[in-house]
Amino acid sequence: MSQHTVTVNLERERQNKETLLEIKNLKKYYPVTAGFFKRKIGDIKAVDDISLTLKKGETFGLVGESGCGKSTAGRTILRLTDATEGQIIFDGRDITNLSGEKLRDIRKNFQMVFQDPYASLNSKMMVGHIIDEPIRNYTKQSHKQLEAEVKELLNRVGLREEDYYKYPHEFSGGQRQRIGIARALALNPKLIVADEPVSALDVSIQSQVLNLLQELQDEFDLTYLFIAHDLSVVKHMSDRIGVMYLGRMVEVSDKEDIYKEPLHPYTQALTSAIPDPNPLNKKERIILEGDVPSPQNPPSGCVFHTRCPMAMPKCKEVVPQLKEVRPNRQVACLLYDEK
Amino acid sequence: MPQEQHDQNVLDINNLHTGFLIDGELHHAVVDVNLSVKPKEVVCVVGESGCGKSVMSLSIMNLLPKINSKISKGEIIFNGEDLTQKTDEEMNKVRGKDISMIFQEPMTALNPVFTVGSQLQEVLFNHTDMSKQEARERGIDLLKQVGIPRPEKIIDEYPHQLSGGMRQRIMIAISIALNPKLLIADEPTTALDVTVQAQILELMKAIQEKEDMAIMLITHDLGVVAEMADKVIVMYAGKIVETANVVDLFTEPKHPYTKSMISSIPRMDEQKNKLNTIDGIVPSLKNMPHVGCRFADRCPKAFDDCTKITPQLAKVSDDHEARCLLYDACYPDTSSIEKEEVNQ
Numbered sequence: 258m259s260q261h262t263v264t265v266n267l268e269r270e271r272q273n274k275e276t277l278l279e280i281k282n283l284k285k286y287y288p289v290t291a292g293f294f295k296r297k298i299g300d301i302k303a304v305d306d307i308s309l310t311l312k313k314g315e316t317f318g319l320v321g322e323s324g325c326g327k328s329t330a331g332r333t334i335l336r337l338t339d340a341t342e343g344q345i346i347f348d349g350r351d352i353t354n355l356s357g358e359k360l361r362d363i364r365k366n367f368q369m370v371f372q373d374p375y376a377s378l379n380s381k382m383m384v385g386h387i388i389d390e391p392i393r394n395y396t397k398q399s400h401k402q403l404e405a406e407v408k409e410l411l412n413r414v415g416l417r418e419e420d421y422y423k424y425p426h427e428f429s430g431g432q433r434q435r436i437g438i439a440r441a442l443a444l445n446p447k448l449i450v451a452d453e454p455v456s457a458l459d460v461s462i463q464s465q466v467l468n469l470l471q472e473l474q475d476e477f478d479l480t481y482l483f484i485a486h487d488l489s490v491v492k493h494m495s496d497r498i499g500v501m502y503l504g505r506m507v508e509v510s511d512k513e514d515i516y517k518e519p520l521h522p523y524t525q526a527l528t529s530a531i532p533d534p535n536p537l538n539k540k541e542r543i544i545l546e547g548d549v550p551s552p553q554n555p556p557s558g559c560v561f562h563t564r565c566p567m568a569m570p571k572c573k574e575v576v577p578q579l580k581e582v583r584p585n586r587q588v589a590c591l592l593y594d595e596k
Numbered sequence: 597m598p599q600e601q602h603d604q605n606v607l608d609i610n611n612l613h614t615g616f617l618i619d620g621e622l623h624h625a626v627v628d629v630n631l632s633v634k635p636k637e638v639v640c641v642v643g644e645s646g647c648g649k650s651v652m653s654l655s656i657m658n659l660l661p662k663i664n665s666k667i668s669k670g671e672i673i674f675n676g677e678d679l680t681q682k683t684d685e686e687m688n689k690v691r692g693k694d695i696s697m698i699f700q701e702p703m704t705a706l707n708p709v710f711t712v713g714s715q716l717q718e719v720l721f722n723h724t725d726m727s728k729q730e731a732r733e734r735g736i737d738l739l740k741q742v743g744i745p746r747p748e749k750i751i752d753e754y755p756h757q758l759s760g761g762m763r764q765r766i767m768i769a770i771s772i773a774l775n776p777k778l779l780i781a782d783e784p785t786t787a788l789d790v791t792v793q794a795q796i797l798e799l800m801k802a803i804q805e806k807e808d809m810a811i812m813l814i815t816h817d818l819g820v821v822a823e824m825a826d827k828v829i830v831m832y833a834g835k836i837v838e839t840a841n842v843v844d845l846f847t848e849p850k851h852p853y854t855k856s857m858i859s860s861i862p863r864m865d866e867q868k869n870k871l872n873t874i875d876g877i878v879p880s881l882k883n884m885p886h887v888g889c890r891f892a893d894r895c896p897k898a899f900d901d902c903t904k905i906t907p908q909l910a911k912v913s914d915d916h917e918a919r920c921l922l923y924d925a926c927y928p929d930t931s932s933i934e935k936e937e938v939n940q
Contacts (some may be wrong), residue, residue, distance in 0.1 A: 532818045536823075548792065
């Protein structure tokens with residue numbers, strides 16, 4: 258079978274897969290207030306109109322610089338904060354406005370792995386109890402059953418059964434992240450949102466955790482939303498990648514395409530800015546001017562036009578929409594508008 | 597070491613041992629470090645957290661707290677003088693003028709209650725007898741050099757009004773104010789985004805070429821190393837395990853630790869199904885093995901000798917040193933088997 262047919266088959270397989278999560282025009286604005294009466298004077302548009310679809314068993318990588326809204330997007334999708342506008346459809350059910358018991362019930366299907374393994378574990382709880390807390394929340398099981406279940410989880414994430422009785426401070430950063438992963442797995446979720454799960458770890462430990470996440474995905478048929486700022490890590494983990502800039506999705510594409518032929522000028526700059534761990538590979542580099550503008554007062558038109566090396570006059574006025582410009586490649590840029 | 601070599605090098609570190617007092621005992625975070633920095637050279641020190649790279653750089657600057665740490669052995673020769681023998685007052689004349697330093701966190705390295713200008717001018721007032729007006733002009737000039745827009749205005753602003761990248765540019769401006777011979781940059785871009793990191797690295801390269809200074813860049817990011825370095829020093833658990841020029845290090849790494857580290861990073865240009873991993877973690881200061889190689893328990897190539905014999909750093913090929921018993925040269929001389937004299 259030629260390479261081409263393989264990719265076509267894979268493509269077909271993916272399209273046949275069921276959709277697990279669908280985000281439509283999601284917006285999350287934080288109000289800015291001033292004065293004694295907390296008068297609203299504006300909005301911080303943390304997430305501004307993003308749409309995406311996650312198939313079952315897929316990893317979708319969300320990448321962008323700090324302040325681009327990738328974490329807010331992840332938290333809004335998990336209903337940790339309420340969306341300002343838009344729809345979140347999980348497994349065929351609109352969960353955007355669920356509350357109370359209904360929300361609690363559906364929440365066991367999605368879990369989160371946090372960035373900072375030092376802050377996300379309660380230092381006064383025994384590791385065993387950290388991991389079994391989600392199970393205790395949703396089911397009634399005897400202590401023995403719980404303990405057996407947690408010990409199995411500990412084994413699965415590469416920790417030892419004795420670790421059940423220890424406390425978080427006795428572990429290194431990588432091991433703590435494993436505890437966080439075990440906790441996320443405890444309820445057999447369908448979707449895991451991993452928000453910068455390895456950015457606090459050293460390279461050798463980072464690769465251990467990334468490999469573990471991949472193994473678990475195959476074993477438990479998990480769907481990941483993988484959020485990170487490091488494009489090489491995102492590319493390693495994901496099937497498809499969405500690039501965010503200032504609250505907006507600027508490009509969505511298969512991982513290979515994004516590296517080989519980035520379409521949006523921001524993606525081009527981002528991929529070329531990554532230091533290449535090969536000293537013989539001297540590449541042409543696009544250096545962006547300035548910093549990311551404040552989301553409270555984003556530039557008009559295309560939010561990237563202030564730093565874009567290819568900006569045209571109309572970029573200041575027209576807000577580009579995310580459009581499919583090639584099969585499976587969506588870009589929000591006026592350069593691709595007329596073609 | 598012969599005198600003429602001292603004249604050539606900007607910095608020579610010989611047999612440096614730095615330790616911390618923990619429960620009344622001295623535990624060494626840096627052991628037997630030997631290195632030299634030539635003029636205009638960019639030397640990268642790379643290693644994971646806890647490998648001693650920052651402690652080494654703070655030892656050079658004599659910035660470690662005297663109350664619980666000690667340079668117990670070795671010398672740091674800069675300009676023909678041993679910095680370890682200098683008093684604080686004498687060091688003040690060196691710091692900021694001949695050797696300057698950039699820190700990882702541009703948020704905490706700048707003082708929030710002083711304007712950018714007064715922090716820039718502080719270094720000028722301390723080391724020269726410039727007038728206020730001159731110092732201000734020099735300050736604006738420096739801000740221009742590091743690519744700050746509207747320098748006349750920014751000089752009167754406070755650090756919190758600036759972004760992370762701008763703050764790091766200000767740190768660089770302060771550190772190059774008096775044309776130092778050596779700039780020590782301790783993870784200067786770790787707290788920054790990739791596009792800003794690219795700007796800062798580019799700026800550091802440009803300044804280094806213009807001002808003829810040597811840079812000692814401390815980082816954990818092998819990508820940054822490949823971009824910037826002439827010479828690379830790999831540290832593990834307080835010891836140098838490999839030194840080589842940058843191309844050799846990436847094309848022919850010798851030490852198993854360096855090899856594993858290079859193959860454990862995800863790459864943009866290739867797709868690996870599984871990343872290489874190094875099992876286990878770096879031993880803590882208190883649990884350092886006294887004899888044998890410090891990487892032995894995590895090493896995929898470890899054999900019997902590794903836990904019994906302490907390897908020494910030795911030449912394994914031209915201009916390439918490693919500390920690993922896989923290479924015969926690294927076996928210690930039988931006459932002077934080093935029985936961890938550091939843990940007296």
